Amino acid sequence: AQSVTQLGSHVSVSEGALVLLRCNYSSSVPPYLFWYVQYPNQGLQLLLKYTTGATLVKGINGFEAEFKKSETSFHLTKPSAHMSDAAEYFCAVSLWGYSSASKIIFGSGTRLSIRP
């Protein structure tokens, strides 16, 4: 079955430390891949996306992610965490459905906490 797996429902890092949020997908063909962020009491906003071309993509707020086809992964990183990064992060993939239309499915989310 097509799926998206986010390892770690909660990640806590110190301010200034590396942020690494993991995402793996299962699909028989390369999908489009996305990371969305949801700040407390707000809606979801797009952080970055991979469609085709360069496998390292840069997003807003200093985040980036690398598409690794051989590992079916799309991990999100940021070199230095800031207190304002505390939020819930969702990995998502755009996949083909049964009707030849495409759909977008999400992982279960990772809550990122930043320690002062």
Add this chain to the structure above:
Amino acid sequence: DVKVTQSSRYLVKRTGEKVFLECVQDMDHENMFWYRQDPGLGLRLIYFSYDVKMKEKGDIPEGYSVSREKKERFSLILESASTNQTSMYLCASTRADRGGLNEKLFFGSGTQLSVL
């Protein structure tokens, strides 16, 4: 400003009631989606639609149906509401690119449904 509008921000219904959640987008998008968001489970796809009158089940369609009579409007119907359908419901729309896969999702502000 592009917009996805959900008719209600908060809704309280009784068990067994028929519930209609409405969503309207003004971006002429082909594809529209209904998700429910629950803590620890992320966003789960209920149904999506890729054209007027065309729909496909998502991962959790049981207890729900949908209607898309016009391109801009996508309705979610709970035929007989149950307490386990208490959740945040998110509508989203997107354009499919030339390859057919979905691009960035535009979300409505959500409807928090409580079924008592």
